[in-house]
Amino acid sequence: MDVNDLTVMFSEAIFLVVAMVAVLVVPGLVVGLMIAVFQAATQVNEQTLSFLPRLVLTLLMVLFAGSWLLQKISDFFGELFLTIPHIIG
Template sequence: MQEADVAAMLRDSMMVVLKLGGPVLMVALATGLVMSLLQAATQINEQTLAFVPKVLAIGATLALSGAFMMSTLSDFAHRIFDTMVAVGGS
C-alpha cells in the first residue's frame, strides 16, 4: 500500500465523518442558538427549554437522514474491507 493510498483513505474517512456528523451538529447548533435567543428575549433561564428542543431536532434529523447516513457508512465500510482484502491478498 502506497502513501498516496493511505492519504486517500484518510481523506475519505474524514469526508465520511463530516457527512455523518455535520448535519446533526449543524441542527443542534442552530436549535441551540434559536433557543438561546428566545431565552434571552424572554428572560427565561431554564435549562430544559434548550435541551428538549435540541433532542427533538436531533431525533428528527437522524430520522430523516438515517438512510443516507447508513448508505454512506456502508459504502465506506465496503471500500475499506475491499482494500483490506486487496492488501492482504498481495
C-alpha cells in the first residue's frame, strides 16, 4: 500500500467524522440561531431558553440518527480491518 491509499483512507475518515458531527451539531446551531433572533426581537435574555431546546434537539438527533451513525462507523472500521493485511505487506 502506498501513500496515496493511506491518504484516501485518512480523507475518508475525516469526512466520516465531519459528517457524523454535522448530523448532531447543525440542527442545534439552527435552533440556537432561531432562539437568538427571538431573544433579540423580544429582549428576553434567559439562558435556559437557549440551552434547553438545543439540548433536547441534540438528544433527539442522537436518538433518530444513532443507528445510522453506528452503521457508518462500523462499515468504516470493517473496511479498515480488511485493509490491514494490505498495509502490513
